[in-house]
Amino acid sequence: MIIYRIVDTQYKDDISGYGAKLYGGRWNPIGRAVVYCAEHISLCMLENMVYMMNDLSKREFSLVKISIPNENIQSIDYQSLKKKWIKDVDYTQWVGAQFLNQNGFVLKVPSAIVEEEFNYLINPEHINFGEIKIISAKPFIFDERLFY
Numbered sequence: 001m002i003i004y005r006i007v008d009t010q011y012k013d014d015i016s017g018y019g020a021k022l023y024g025g026r027w028n029p030i031g032r033a034v035v036y037c038a039e040h041i042s043l044c045m046l047e048n049m050v051y052m053m054n055d056l057s058k059r060e061f062s063l064v065k066i067s068i069p070n071e072n073i074q075s076i077d078y079q080s081l082k083k084k085w086i087k088d089v090d091y092t093q094w095v096g097a098q099f100l101n102q103n104g105f106v107l108k109v110p111s112a113i114v115e116e117e118f119n120y121l122i123n124p125e126h127i128n129f130g131e132i133k134i135i136s137a138k139p140f141i142f143d144e145r146l147f148y
Contacts, residue, residue, distance in 0.1 A: 001073075002135070003037040003120050005064040006044040012062035012137040017124040026089055027096035027109055027121050034096065035122040035132075037066055038111070045142065046113045063140035067133045068106055068122065074099065075108040078115055086112045096121060105129075 011019070017033030024030040038044045041063060048061075076095065085091055092109075099107045099121070105128055107121040122132060 001068050001070050003039055003066050003068060004041050004044050005035075005037050005066065006041075006048050006061050006140055007064060009060040009062045009139065012064055013134065015064075015066070015122070015124065015132060015134065017122070024093065025096075026092050026112060027107075027119075028100070029093040029097055032097060032100050033124050034100070035124055037068075037120045037122065039118050039120065043111055043114060043117050043119070045146075047111070047119070049142075049146065050113060061140045061142070062137045064137045065135040067135050068120070069128070069131050072128070073106045073108055073120075074104050076110065078110045081110070099123070100125075103127075 007014075015035045017035045020028050020036060021031060021033040025034065025036060027036075028034040036047075038047060044063070081095070082088065082091060096107070100123055103123070103126060105123055105126040108118050109121060111117045111119050123129070
């Protein structure tokens with residue numbers, strides 16, 4: 001299966017989850033490494049825009065194409081989450097921590113931006129992490145029309 005990331009170019013080869021470990025994220029608390037990816041390039045764009053809208057035109061980004069094995073992907077169904085999960089980051093971090101505590105490998109989660117689309121969390125501490133492969137990384141430029 002192919003999934004994607006859009007990252008600062010200096011981190012295009014880094015799938016350690018270190019940034020998420022330092023700062024935390026929607027699905028992981030500070031101190032827990034996770035590699036965030038999405039099923040579509042457009043969803044990667046939206047995820048970046050939500051967090052870095054003012055910085056996107058001033059930085060160099062790369063689109064990273066990643067291959068993950070199709071087996072051992074766990075999934076969280078949108079309906080199984082509590083009703084206001086989008087506004088409750090403590091809750092989603094708890095959900096992600098449970099996945100990591102159970103030594104999960106890849107977790108498919110609904111996007112908080114487009115609930116019909118999915119992000120993928122990769123546990124870099126999983127024994128099978130070596131199966132994750134960066135296929136390519138190329139420059140990515142956000143279209144300037146997105147900022148008007």
